Amino acid sequence: MSLDTPLSEARRQIEICNACRYCEGFCSVFPAMTREKSFADGDLTHLANLCHNCRGCYYSCQYTEPHEFALNIPAVLAEVRQDSWERLVGPQVFAKAFHRSGVAIAGGACDRLRAADGSDCIPAACERRGVLCRAIA
Ligand code: SF4
Ligand code: SF4
Numbered sequence: 001m002s003l004d005t006p007l008s009e010a011r012r013q014i015e016i017c018n019a020c021r022y023c024e025g026f027c028s029v030f031p032a033m034t035r036e037k038s039f040a041d042g043d044l045t046h047l048a049n050l051c052h053n054c055r056g057c058y059y060s061c062q063y064t065e066p067h068e069f070a071l072n073i074p075a076v077l078a079e080v081r082q083d084s085w086e087r088l089v090g091p092q093v094f095a096k097a098f099h100r101s102g103v104a105i106a107g108g109a110c111d112r113l114r115a116a117d118g119s120d121c122i123p124a125a126c127e128r129r130g131v132l133c134r135a136i137a
Contacts (some may be wrong), residue, residue, distance in 0.1 A: 006079035011046045013071050016063060023057040029077070030057075045088075048080035 014033060017023065024030045029050045036043055055074045063069040082099075089095040098105055 004058065006076060006083050007041050007044055010048065010076045010080045011039050013069075013073055013076050014039055014047065016069055016071060017073065019056075020063070022062075023060060026056045026060070027051065029073075037104065044080055045084045047085060048077040049076040051081065053078055 017030070018033050018036070021030065021034060024034065027050070029047050030069070032050055033047055039047075051074065053074050057073050058064060058071075058075075061071050063071040065072075084093050086099055
């Protein structure tokens, strides 16, 4: 990433995409992008949260490295997305703590739930906590 912040780098890359538009049919990011001529921080956050990180545009792009434009839309949108979650999800103290130690917090929460209902933990069979348990297994 060549610019200082994820938002400024995303703006640089999105403006190139908005001129190119080769990936218009790939996902909802590109049609949403073409509605704008300039991109405020909120626009970029919106676009970043439409991206599901399939990487289709990266593998199709003629402007990835070693091209001097060095585009990597999935990576820069992931950074903007992560940054937006940290800034906008409350309470802030938990947002930052979860970013630093998400696995430990998820594990602790899972243990507390298990202790509360006295159940044996069988992650593969647990509908209520399956996603959480698979994430920390
Ligand atoms: S990712 Fe590359 S190919 Fe796709 S729209 Fe952007 S500049 Fe064009
Ligand atoms: S990586 Fe994101 S922006 Fe690129 S095609 Fe997939 S969903 Fe769309």
